[in-house]
Amino acid sequence: ILNVEQSPQSLHVQEGDSTNFTCSFPSSNFYALHWYRWETAKSPEALFVMTLNGDEKKKGRISATLNTKEGYSYLYIKGSQPEDSATYLCAFVTASKLTFGTGTRLQVTL
Amino acid sequence: DAMVIQNPRYQVTQFGKPVTLSCSQTLNHNVMYWYQQKSSQAPKLLFHYYDKDFNNEADTPDNFQSRRPNTSFCFLDIRSPGLGDAAMYLCATSRDRGPAAGETQYFGPGTRLLVL
Numbered sequence: 001i002l003n004v005e006q007s008p009q010s011l012h013v014q015e016g017d018s019t020n021f022t023c024s025f026p027s028s029n030f031y032a033l034h035w036y037r038w039e040t041a042k043s044p045e046a047l048f049v050m051t052l053n054g055d056e057k058k059k060g061r062i063s064a065t066l067n068t069k070e071g072y073s074y075l076y077i078k079g080s081q082p083e084d085s086a087t088y089l090c091a092f093v094t095a096s097k098l099t100f101g102t103g104t105r106l107q108v109t110l
Numbered sequence: 111d112a113m114v115i116q117n118p119r120y121q122v123t124q125f126g127k128p129v130t131l132s133c134s135q136t137l138n139h140n141v142m143y144w145y146q147q148k149s150s151q152a153p154k155l156l157f158h159y160y161d162k163d164f165n166n167e168a169d170t171p172d173n174f175q176s177r178r179p180n181t182s183f184c185f186l187d188i189r190s191p192g193l194g195d196a197a198m199y200l201c202a203t204s205r206d207r208g209p210a211a212g213e214t215q216y217f218g219p220g221t222r223l224l225v226l
């Protein structure tokens with residue numbers, strides 16, 4: 001059974017705080033890692049597709065890093081805003097399919 | 111805007127009464143996926159279509175079936191829903207069956223199924 005783990009399960013921060021969370025995955029047979037953001041009542045939306053060890057990707061205030069040798073990826077949000085409130089899912093790619101983690105639920109309050 | 115549409119957003123069915131969930135896409139993607147997400151769990155792939163080629167996951171119960179009559183539409187049929195089938199059902203598409211190369215999947219908003 002493939003294990004993709006995300007921590008923490010949930011996170012509550014105040015507007016303006018920077019935050020980060022972790023996705024752990026098997027370090028062998030790596031193809032790619034996806035990050036998705038899922039706001040309540042909306043569709044999960046792709047943030048990043050990461051393929052190379054040492055990859056660092058950025059989209060506005062959100063960035064992600066990848067370490068395939070040790071099997072983890074970090075997602076960072078700088079200066080959190082209420083609109084960042086969502087569940088952040090990572091997904092490990094294997095055999096042409098995605099295996100998801102359970103997500104980190106982020107709540108940003110004023 | 112090109113998108114993935116799921117109807118209905120909420121579906122209530124009775125124990126044992128067949129139910130069909132719908133997904134359509136305007137992206138003209140070759141691959142369509144169905145995921146099941148139970149409360150506090152990770153989304154779990156049930157099956158996918160690569161064009162007309164159906165690919166079932168080994169642990170998907172026989173109670174779950176799917177149809178893809180054309181490129182745009184895909185249906186999830188639950189023949190005899192049990193209480194344990196209550197979940198969020200997500201449909202997704204990708205241009206090709208190549209997540210190994212980094213193909214993004216595009217998701218619909220999901221259908222939340224309640225079984226009474």
